[in-house]
Amino acid sequence: MRHAARSHARTPPLTSPARGCALAAFTALPLLAACAARPAPVPAASARVDPSAAALRADAAAGALLDRFWDGGAADFVGAAPPTGERGGYWVSANALDALAAAAERTGAPRWVDAARAFVAAQDLRGWIRDFFDDEAWMALALLRLHALAGDPADLARATALLEDVAANAPDAGCCGASPGGLWWDRAHTQKATASNAIPALAAARLYLRTGDGRWLDFARTTYGWWRDHMVGADGQVADHEDASGARVWWRFSYDQGAMIGAALALRAATGDDAYLADARRFAAPLVAATRPTPFGPVLFDGAGCSGDCDLFKGIAHRHLADLLAADPAAPGVAALLAADGEAAWEIARDPSSGLFGVDWGAPAPASTSLAAQVSAAMALGVEAARAGSAAGVRALAAR
Numbered sequence: 339m340r341h342a343a344r345s346h347a348r349t350p351p352l353t354s355p356a357r358g359c360a361l362a363a364f365t366a367l368p369l370l371a372a373c374a375a376r377p378a379p380v381p382a383a384s385a386r387v388d389p390s391a392a393a394l395r396a397d398a399a400a401g402a403l404l405d406r407f408w409d410g411g412a413a414d415f416v417g418a419a420p421p422t423g424e425r426g427g428y429w430v431s432a433n434a435l436d437a438l439a440a441a442a443e444r445t446g447a448p449r450w451v452d453a454a455r456a457f458v459a460a461q462d463l464r465g466w467i468r469d470f471f472d473d474e475a476w477m478a479l480a481l482l483r484l485h486a487l488a489g490d491p492a493d494l495a496r497a498t499a500l501l502e503d504v505a506a507n508a509p510d511a512g513c514c515g516a517s518p519g520g521l522w523w524d525r526a527h528t529q530k531a532t533a534s535n536a537i538p539a540l541a542a543a544r545l546y547l548r549t550g551d552g553r554w555l556d557f558a559r560t561t562y563g564w565w566r567d568h569m570v571g572a573d574g575q576v577a578d579h580e581d582a583s584g585a586r587v588w589w590r591f592s593y594d595q596g597a598m599i600g601a602a603l604a605l606r607a608a609t610g611d612d613a614y615l616a617d618a619r620r621f622a623a624p625l626v627a628a629t630r631p632t633p634f635g636p637v638l639f640d641g642a643g644c645s646g647d648c649d650l651f652k653g654i655a656h657r658h659l660a661d662l663l664a665a666d667p668a669a670p671g672v673a674a675l676l677a678a679d680g681e682a683a684w685e686i687a688r689d690p691s692s693g694l695f696g697v698d699w700g701a702p703a704p705a706s707t708s709l710a711a712q713v714s715a716a717m718a719l720g721v722e723a724a725r726a727g728s729a730a731g732v733r734a735l736a737a738r
Contacts, residue, residue, distance in 0.1 A: 393444070393723045395719045399688075403709075405693070407419060415434050418707065427647075430713065432480045433713050435457055435484070438457075441720070451487070454484060471521060471523060475534070482541065501538065509522075519564045519568065520564050528581075533593070533594070536565060539561040539562035539604070546608055559609075562601045576594040577594075592628070592638060592640070595621050595655060599622055602617040602618040625659060630700050634678045634685070635674055637678045638652045640697060642698075649708045649711040650711070656714075659675065677725075686700060688703060695714070699715075
């Protein structure tokens with residue numbers, strides 16, 4: 339994942355004392371049958387939206403995602419609406435694929451599954467392996483969700499192959515970096531990033547829950563543990579990355595916080611160790627403290643300069659904050675933040691005439707928007723449908 343439009347450069351946040359340029363973190367999937375047998379916590383209900391209205395909002399956001407950003411001829415996503423000729427990009431498309439699977443869980447409508455299967459078939463021809471290890475892990479998460487939805491063993495095999503590549507080629511055991519340990523962000527070994535450590539840890543923990551293969555639990559524990567012990571401040575703030583010299587870079591991106599929340603909760607599900615839940619609470623605190631005001635209450639904010647990949651960050655953070663709330667309904671400030679996110683995204687950031695969402699949930703949608711911004715809103719509103727108590731939405735959230 340990159341922080342500038344489509345370059346591979348990582349650039350610092352541009353503005354905002356609260357947050358800088360970005361926020362957010364990621365996907366979600368079902369567990370092993372033995373794990374699923376345990377009663378799943380039901381997310382705290384939204385106080386503002388009734389279940390049917392919340393479900394309609396979620397379906398509208400996902401519907402606009404498919405209607406405005408899906409190129410059926412290429413079986414791929416376009417990067418903007420109106421179209422600019424740019425494709426959606428690998429990691430953003432991975433999250434869009436995940437959003438299609440979530441819509442299928444919520445509605446049972448075949449259009450979501452049909453598009454997802456077309457994307458996967460086309461990607462088999464385009465190729466799955468990439469030079470950025472976080473990108474591969476994002477796609478593995480989406481494929482694991484598809485596997486949970488339809489049970490196709492080929493999806494599990496694809497996800498496993500992607501994580502095998504990460505496990506074989508990303509670790510720094512002292513070969514190249516000034517600070518041995520952790521996973522490289524890219525094959526060129528330019529840095530180690532939260533995205534390239536937390537997301538593979540999250541995906542590996544979920545793969546363990548799906549397969550029972552203990553080596554994936556070992557990989558998840560080791561990867562997550564190194565990043566937590568070396569790259570997190572006393573206040574729970576997660577450093578964005580470590581450069582090749584070993585210097586830690588403390589850019590404040592909310593998807594960094596969200597990614598670590600997701601990884602911690604996946605490891606708690608895999609091990610039953612509540613120390614991981616305590617970690618997740620600690621990572622959430624900087625997100626709750628760094629918001630922007632709206633008439634509906636404070637919401638996640640990516641900063642006025644947020645663009646490119648940053649457009650997706652809030653949806654990722656929102657999703658994993660909801661996972662935390664499901665595990666700990668008393669998590670400080672989280673329920674109010676999530677409810678305000680959903681209201682503001684729908685009432686302020688959505689263009690009713692087009693169904694498109696702006697990246698800033700506290701400002702009106704612009705005339706054009708990105709695939710990343712639409713996926714971000716679709717993620718958040720899907721989560722809010724579950725929190726509002728729609729039967730299908732609760733089942734989907736609890737099954738992840």
